[in-house]
Amino acid sequence: MRAELDAFLHYLRVEKGLSANTINSYRRDLERFFSSLNKQQCVSLEDVNREHILAFLLELRKEHKADATVNRHLSAIRTFFRFLLHDGKCAHDPSAHIETPKLEKKLPQVLSVSEVERLLKAPSTTTPFGQRDQAMLExxxxxxxxxxxxxxxxxxxxHLQMGFIKCMGKGSKERIIPLGQMAIDALSQYINNxxxxxxxxxxxxxxxxNHHGRPLTRQGFWKIIKKYAAKAGIKKEITPHTLxxxxxTHLLENGADLRAVQEMLGHADISTTQIYIHVTKVRLKDVYSRAHPRA
Structure with a gap:
């Protein structure tokens, strides 16, 4: 199974152009699946059937894994067997008729404009770290x-003079995104000082x-945004994706075109962007309920 997994991961990296994080996620999920197959005494991919996969998914559920986690593992298995089928390394896809559990759509946590303002003003720009942190948040x-x-x-x-950044997103797709004046000013101060x-x-x-002069990590940024959220008195649960x-959400609330927001976010499918329309509707309903005298 190791040879087939290595070939699959090579395909994801070279032909699909997926990020290292995504490829590592596939590797971890499939290695966990292979471990389950070993427990079930299934040692050949040709012998894998629907019951083996269902037993693995049941194993995940017994560990109280979330539906999203179960779906992610099933998706990895499906993609893997489709690759093997296309490559002629197996004669059938045992995952073909397994139903995917329906997920409850959770609306993302969003800050109000005033909360964003407090968060962005939280760093002290008298130090190099404060200048860096403000530039990142902006x-x-x-x-x-x-x-x-x-x-x-x-x-x-x-590109501060032109007012934009170039960003390499998922699938090594480059996009150009405009910067506002506040972000330009914060970046200029950080870069020049x-x-x-x-x-x-x-x-x-x-x-x-970071303080060693090396690239900042996701974990490093996570600690930074949590620190400033506490300093700004924000009680909502903050994640790295909150901003x-x-x-x-704020762009759509102010009349931005959905396609333009999709392009800036780097979403391949507009249905992913459409969740923010639901967020704006929920927020508008909440404002109406609190403000209208006959609500």
């Missing part, structure tokens, strides 16, 4: 990019650096 809210895209930005991806003090070697190409969700 860029996230100005562009809606993912945290993984934010920490991967390079200096030459930033704070970053020079963090980049001790003067050879680092990545934009946002991305807020960016999309």
């Amino acid at each position: 860029v996230l809210y100005a562009t809606g990019i993912r945290v993984s895209e934010l920490i991967s930005l390079r200096l030459d991806d930033v 704070g970053r020079k003090k963090l980049d001790k070697t003067r050879r680092q190409k990545v934009l946002f650096l 991305r969700h807020s960016f999309a």
